[in-house]
Amino acid sequence: MPTNFADRLNALIRKKQSCSVVGIDPRLSQLPAVILGKYPNALKSLEDAADAYREFGCRIAELVAPLVPAVKPQVAFFERLGPAGMAAYADVCSAASDLGLLVIADVKRSDIGSTAQAYSDAFLGPVDGSGPPGFEADAVTVNPYLGSDGVKPFIEAAKVNGKGLFILVRTSNPSAGEFQDLKHEGKVVFEHVAEKVKEWGQELIGESGYSSIGAVVGATYPQEAAFLRALMPQTPFLVPGYGAQGGSAEDVRPSFNGDGLGAVVNASRSIIFAHSQGPWKEKFGDARWEEAVVAATKKMNDDLRPLIQSS
């Protein structure tokens, strides 16, 4: 029986003393010049752009592997580049996995049951041994709009293959509430989703007391996070919105439990493009972009470390 995903995640949080997740979201216009310079046709050629993303993404994984438990490669930026981009995505996921990082494939997939099965097989591996997975990942993000049958194949893969999932409950974007905040019988939609996520996760609770079925809860809505933390104490949260989207350590505090566990916090642009931002731009600049990534990651770890001390 493979080890429960939540147990694996929590062991790495304890070992590395970090709850930071680095989002690998490459954008051509923001890559360090020292990388982009090697691919002069990247603006016109999807293949060259994909090669740049591969190099950048794999290097990010190497830089942060000693510092954080997990990375979250965002598939949209790779998919932007077509098949060549997806090949780079697979390579970045594999490289990160080989470095001992947990890979959270941020894909936000959803479909009817028989089709969701194909997505689950792609990222979490088939449960019947029918061929290798399409990509190497430990967990995926999933959109709940289609209800249980769109989620169940992922849950089954989590159970059989020791994988995890993070289901969108309350997203971090400005219009998140448009449908998520509609209220049915005194409970908003995202609360109904949260109750289902909790229910789905009951049979996947590991030795660390957390389920492999997690929830995406945006850092930009701390009140909602506090509410959800109380509602689903054994559900791990993946918290986007810290950093470039405006969330602070104070904003993510409500996502943690008293045992110092319960959440991992993602930052993407503020880490991977640190060389062009804030104090790191002055200190390191483009040529020393790798040092900027390491410094920004350590700063994030320091910023969040008080949250992972048990109270």
Added chain:
Amino acid sequence: MPTNFADRLNALIRKKQSCSVVGIDPRLSQLPAVILGKYPNALKSLEDAADAYREFGCRIAELVAPLVPAVKPQVAFFERLGPAGMAAYADVCSAASDLGLLVIADVKRSDIGSTAQAYSDAFLGPVDGSGPPGFEADAVTVNPYLGSDGVKPFIEAAKVNGKGLFILVRTSNPSAGEFQDLKHEGKVVFEHVAEKVKEWGQELIGESGYSSIGAVVGATYPQEAAFLRALMPQTPFLVPGYGAQGGSAEDVRPSFNGDGLGAVVNASRSIIFAHSQGPWKEKFGDARWEEAVVAATKKMNDDLRPLIQSS
């Protein structure tokens, strides 16, 4: 200015006298033996399986191109096979497009605004001319759970590039109602979504009277379809669930307007795997699978033709 997507779709419906969309959803276990036999390692090798999907998908497109306005390649089955599968997906989309078919990329993507932009660029092309698209498609399916900012990049691409989208309103699966039917101030969630879809589509209404911003409305819920048809008369519906999922011509009738327009109906398994089903299995069998595809498509056209006569 490129031609409005809804106008292009409606012109093809009129020209081909068909509102059928053929879903290209390959599954290894159901491919005709004459194709699978060419790829003996397809069960173990993702590359070989992808080659089989490419051949099968391109051949399906050729067979149905004279008969239907559009195909709907389901990306999940290709993504299942990793990067090689995505290369096959791109080739199937391109081949279908070259044959004059409209390509509805069934991807059900969703994310926060800046990430949704990458998905939109991937499938509908960038609006600022920043490189070629990742895949060749005329329209995509989109999941609305994140609200307006997750949808707006697609709408902008629809406007600038003459593309279309179909936003999940009421899906065809058994658990569709779990969250879609929650009721806020007298209106269920999917009605709130529908109102937004209608609003988003206002500025993209073409000469045929329909918007390029469409809705996914499952054939398996005819009462909901009738309600939605009245609510959003200028919104084209993409209707899944006909055929293998149990929907009949009678079930899809409410999705049409009196002008014989307003909906396209998708069938996947009942067309592409016709050789192993119903009357076609007896008549054609595996060796003549191509004739089975054509016969099943013509049968579907005949079945639905009364719906596209204006009343």
